[in-house]
Amino acid sequence: MSDTIVSLPDQSTARIPKMNYLSKENGLLSWLLTGDHKRIGILYLISITFFFFIGGALAGLIRLELLTPQSDLMATDTYNKVFTMHGVVMIFLFLVPSVPATLGNFFLPMMIGAKDLALPKVNLLSWYLYMIGGILVLVTMITGGVDTGWTFTTPLSTHYVNTNVLSTGLAVFIAGFSSIFTGLNFIVTIHKMRAPGMTWFRLPLFVWAHYAASILMVLGTPVLAIAIVLLALERTIGIGVFDPAKGGDPLLFQHLFWFYSHPAVYIMILPGMGVISEVISTFSRKRVFGYTAVAFSSVAIAVFGFFVWAHHMFIMGVSNYAVLVFSLLTMLVAVPSAIKIFNWTFTLYKGSITFETPMLYAFGFMGLFTIGGLTGVFLGTSGTDIHLTETYFIVAHFHFVMVGGMLMAFLSGIHFWWPKMTGRMYPEKISQLAAVVTFIGFNFTFFPQFILGTLGMPRRYASYPAEFQILNVFSTAGATILGVGYLLPVLYLTWSLKYGAIAGDNPWQATGLEWQTQSPPLTENFVEMPIMDHEAYDYEWLERKNLEKQKEVASVG
Amino acid sequence: MSDNSAIADGVLENAHDEHPAHLRHHFHDVEQQADASNFAMWLFLLTEVMFFGGLFTAYLIYRNWYYPAFVSASHQLSIPLGGFNTLLLITSSFTMAMGVWCAETRRKSGLVLCLILTFILGLGFLGIKSIEYSEKIEKHHVPGFHYSLNSFLDPNSDAAAKAAGDKPLPLDVARHTELYFSLYFAMTGMHALHMIIGIGILGFMIFRASAGAYTGGHITFVENFGLYWHFVDIIWIFLFPLLYLISRH
Amino acid sequence: MSENKEHALHIVSPRIYVTIFALLLVGTAITIWASYVDLGVLNPIIALGIACSKATLVVLFFMHVKYATKLTKLTIFAGLFLFMALVGMTLSDYISRAWGSW
Numbered sequence: 001m002s003d004t005i006v007s008l009p010d011q012s013t014a015r016i017p018k019m020n021y022l023s024k025e026n027g028l029l030s031w032l033l034t035g036d037h038k039r040i041g042i043l044y045l046i047s048i049t050f051f052f053f054i055g056g057a058l059a060g061l062i063r064l065e066l067l068t069p070q071s072d073l074m075a076t077d078t079y080n081k082v083f084t085m086h087g088v089v090m091i092f093l094f095l096v097p098s099v100p101a102t103l104g105n106f107f108l109p110m111m112i113g114a115k116d117l118a119l120p121k122v123n124l125l126s127w128y129l130y131m132i133g134g135i136l137v138l139v140t141m142i143t144g145g146v147d148t149g150w151t152f153t154t155p156l157s158t159h160y161v162n163t164n165v166l167s168t169g170l171a172v173f174i175a176g177f178s179s180i181f182t183g184l185n186f187i188v189t190i191h192k193m194r195a196p197g198m199t200w201f202r203l204p205l206f207v208w209a210h211y212a213a214s215i216l217m218v219l220g221t222p223v224l225a226i227a228i229v230l231l232a233l234e235r236t237i238g239i240g241v242f243d244p245a246k247g248g249d250p251l252l253f254q255h256l257f258w259f260y261s262h263p264a265v266y267i268m269i270l271p272g273m274g275v276i277s278e279v280i281s282t283f284s285r286k287r288v289f290g291y292t293a294v295a296f297s298s299v300a301i302a303v304f305g306f307f308v309w310a311h312h313m314f315i316m317g318v319s320n321y322a323v324l325v326f327s328l329l330t331m332l333v334a335v336p337s338a339i340k341i342f343n344w345t346f347t348l349y350k351g352s353i354t355f356e357t358p359m360l361y362a363f364g365f366m367g368l369f370t371i372g373g374l375t376g377v378f379l380g381t382s383g384t385d386i387h388l389t390e391t392y393f394i395v396a397h398f399h400f401v402m403v404g405g406m407l408m409a410f411l412s413g414i415h416f417w418w419p420k421m422t423g424r425m426y427p428e429k430i431s432q433l434a435a436v437v438t439f440i441g442f443n444f445t446f447f448p449q450f451i452l453g454t455l456g457m458p459r460r461y462a463s464y465p466a467e468f469q470i471l472n473v474f475s476t477a478g479a480t481i482l483g484v485g486y487l488l489p490v491l492y493l494t495w496s497l498k499y500g501a502i503a504g505d506n507p508w509q510a511t512g513l514e515w516q517t518q519s520p521p522l523t524e525n526f527v528e529m530p531i532m533d534h535e536a537y538d539y540e541w542l543e544r545k546n547l548e549k550q551k552e553v554a555s556v557g
Numbered sequence: 558m559s560d561n562s563a564i565a566d567g568v569l570e571n572a573h574d575e576h577p578a579h580l581r582h583h584f585h586d587v588e589q590q591a592d593a594s595n596f597a598m599w600l601f602l603l604t605e606v607m608f609f610g611g612l613f614t615a616y617l618i619y620r621n622w623y624y625p626a627f628v629s630a631s632h633q634l635s636i637p638l639g640g641f642n643t644l645l646l647i648t649s650s651f652t653m654a655m656g657v658w659c660a661e662t663r664r665k666s667g668l669v670l671c672l673i674l675t676f677i678l679g680l681g682f683l684g685i686k687s688i689e690y691s692e693k694i695e696k697h698h699v700p701g702f703h704y705s706l707n708s709f710l711d712p713n714s715d716a717a718a719k720a721a722g723d724k725p726l727p728l729d730v731a732r733h734t735e736l737y738f739s740l741y742f743a744m745t746g747m748h749a750l751h752m753i754i755g756i757g758i759l760g761f762m763i764f765r766a767s768a769g770a771y772t773g774g775h776i777t778f779v780e781n782f783g784l785y786w787h788f789v790d791i792i793w794i795f796l797f798p799l800l801y802l803i804s805r806h
Numbered sequence: 807m808s809e810n811k812e813h814a815l816h817i818v819s820p821r822i823y824v825t826i827f828a829l830l831l832v833g834t835a836i837t838i839w840a841s842y843v844d845l846g847v848l849n850p851i852i853a854l855g856i857a858c859s860k861a862t863l864v865v866l867f868f869m870h871v872k873y874a875t876k877l878t879k880l881t882i883f884a885g886l887f888l889f890m891a892l893v894g895m896t897l898s899d900y901i902s903r904a905w906g907s908w
Contacts, residue, residue, distance in 0.1 A: 226611030237701030
């Protein structure tokens with residue numbers, strides 16, 4: 001058994017194919033006015049990486065402040081702005097578009113055998129809306145920022161602060177439409193543009209995951225939009241819908257806000273789960289165990305995800321009966337996610353596992369997402385939630401699922417599909433090092449926060465009791481290591497663009513239609529319309545195909 | 558399903574001369590393209606349903622909490638004007654549906670006529686809306702802009718309240734009429750905004766229709782706009798009874 | 807091609823449109839008339855019931871959904887279902903707030 005499955009062409013003679021989506025046209029306008037889903041994916045990749053590092057810098061400031069118990073690095077008001085902007089940037093400008101807008105845009109059409117998404121112009125519009133929203137957030141930051149927390153809780157945001165709530169709200173509103181249009185495009189494409197033979201149950205699970213996430217994007221985001229509109233009207237005119245003095249209820253905003261923001265967390269994680277399905281299958285050389293269960297779980301997460309939002313509001317003043325119902329439903333929504341973890345584990349069992357970088361990140365995902373998800377159940381139980389909410393336990397919970405889970409899945413996907421997108425391999429040794437560094441740094445940063453939370457350290461506070469300092473120092477030290485772990489990929493991936501080994505069509509010997517094309521792909525993806533005549537993750541089919549190719553080559557000339 | 562038998566021939570680039578100008582290259586044929594854009598339009602309408610959904614939720618909550626205030630406040634709206642507006646919109650939906658039929662049956666002048674009628678009816682709706690709004694402004698019933706409780710504390714001072722036979726409301730109840738008007742302006746305002754956008758697109762369509770763009774077999778734009786226009790009508794179908802007809806007895 | 811065609815090439819005849827138009831006008835008249843009559847708790851039910859019927863007529867006939875594919879009908883149903891979930895589950899909090907404490 002080989003310890004690597006990488007199968008590269010002969011480097012002395014291999015070349016990047018001359019005609020590909022990158023070389024097809026040149027010049028800035030050919031990128032800024034493109035309809036090509038692959039170019040749009042790359043545009044997104046560059047922009048979200050930029051915003052990720054802005055959010056990361058803000059995180060660095062948070063951890064620096066929290067080195068000492070006093071609020072001594074910055075004023076408490078400033079600290080409030082820093083964690084708010086960190087949340088806004090990371091959630092709306094990084095996590096929500098991360099996998100769908102980059103890898104989803106790039107590979108969804110290829111995976112189903114289409115030449116592009118259904119609505120290429122809408123796709124480009126999506127990116128422009130994202131950029132406008134993002135620039136508006138930056139302008140907000142420079143002109144004073146917002147300090148309400150990314151949740152804009154009323155009545156703080158409507159009646160008590162003097163910061164840039166409106167412009168941030170507008171930025172999020174605009175970025176929300178970017179998300180809606182992306183999801184809309186995906187749903188139409190998956191329904192209407194599958195190649196002949198590509199039935200629903202032959203689709204890669206990556207596609208199923210994006211389908212589920214897209215339903216959430218299309219149906220959930222508009223409610224956030226109306227919540228922001230009402231917030232703006234309350235703040236400017238004082239219409240009274242959230243103002244108790246006029247008979248309004250601040251909780252109404254929270255209902256509308258969380259009706260989106262809970263599905264939002266599934267918008268963020270589902271595409272990552274799609275990546276993990278692909279990666280685990282490829283690097284265990286085995287079809288995903290229980291394909292149907294994983295596919296239906298994705299949809300189940302999407303559906304159930306709409307019915308649990310008030311678990312973010314247990315202590316806010318909702319009725320006891322609402323607490324009971326939403327707590328029960330929250331228990332249900334954990335089940336499909338657990339099913340997926342079980343299925344991935346059974347995929348690994350008796351597989352031929354190798355440990356290339358995408359697989360390392362995938363292992364990290366499985367462990368950290370499990371912990372994060374489990375702690376979510378503690379929080380969904382209303383009794384324990386009363387003690388743990390608004391503490392660092394929550395902060396640790398969502399960072400485990402979002403950073404330990406989603407961000408690792410994103411990096412896994414980037415590394416997995418890097419050869420296909422660029423035609424080049426990344427350097428394996430340093431990337432494996434970066435993955436391990438990230439894992440170690442992550443655990444040092446966020447595990448202590450679970451303990452801090454249970455001990456009672458509240459979130460969103462610049463100062464804390466002195467007895468919590470040692471764990472905070474641990475956490476900040478971990479954050480430094482984590483930062484290195486995230487910086488490395490930017491460096492070596494950029495390096496690989498010029499110096500990486502030529503990847504060839506299918507360096508991982510993965511199944512999936514995208515691996516049957518050249519790397520980087522042609523603008524129109526396929527020369528001939530592909531016909532799907534085998535099941536997903538059919539490694540026997542791949543072997544037969546390779547044998548055929550060998551015979552062809554041998555018989556020519 | 559004929560998936561496997563409906564196999565297109567090899568290289569797609571060569572088919573360039575044989576397909577209609579409006580067919581985008583990532584689609585196999587016009588059917589698929591029309592299908593896809595129709596489905597996309599429906600998904601967009603779903604987002605609109607959820608968007609207005611937030612407003613309806615707010616409305617239902619506060620109507621439930623402050624029923625007497627909502628009843629009194631709703632008496633400030635004119636049923637003749639609102640009813641007439643409903644008539645205008647329903648008729649415009651009819652003319653729009655007829656317009657789609659004209660496009661389907663390639664009747665160019667019929668289509669242009671229907672679009673123009675829809676346009677005029679839509680403008681009429683907005684005209685009456687602005688009359689209603691200016692009435693509210695005069696009476697200081699606009700939340701946040703010197704909102705006045707007089708009509709509700711002393712119904713005899715107000716023609717509409719007097720006509721409806723309202724009793725004076727206590728101060729704390731009267732205060733909640735402001736919430737009614739907040740929702741009234743938010744919901745009808747959002748609706749009017751959608752009407753304005755629709756009328757703008759109608760204007761564009763009238764030009765294109767007279768140039769024959771939609772009567773050559775490519776009716777997708779008209780069809781999908783029709784869906785949008787009917788949706789805006791449906792929103793009003795609910796706004797009218799909820800805002801105007803809470804209780805008139 | 808992947809799914810069934812949306813346009814079953816079924817062109818709805820103007821006669822149907824006129825009928826639906828008339829029904830909508832009648833519905834509007836009834837709804838206005840009913841608001842002047844005291845029917846107690848039935849008032850809002852009738853008003854919403856008529857509004858839902860009118861909306862259904864517009865969706866089925868003006869928007870051609872009666873002749874559309876299963877996918878279109880499923881999509882509409884999904885949207886309406888979620889709308890009901892938003893309204894219903896949010897209202898359930900407000901309605902149950904006044905109930906007795908544990």
